[in-house]
Amino acid sequence: MADQNEDMRKFKRRHLIYYLEVFDDETGALLGYLVDLTVNGLKLVSKEKIPADKDFRLRMMMPEEYCS
Numbered sequence: 001m002a003d004q005n006e007d008m009r010k011f012k013r014r015h016l017i018y019y020l021e022v023f024d025d026e027t028g029a030l031l032g033y034l035v036d037l038t039v040n041g042l043k044l045v046s047k048e049k050i051p052a053d054k055d056f057r058l059r060m061m062m063p064e065e066y067c068s
Helices: 002-008
Strands: 014-024 030-038 041-045 058-060
Touching: none
Parallel strands: none
Antiparallel strands: 014 030, 014 058, 030 041
């Protein structure tokens, strides 16, 4: 069934090789790790529950080895 849902997606997901850390820009707290994204959204994996009814300003930092 998961394969059928994947085929029915309107936009192709982009799976990342390196999981980027995603931070709450206001508090600096680590929210989780970006694991894939589409033009309409992203998938964030976290150890903690993230409130669905709260807006976040997110910050991601590229690993140093990708910035040189």
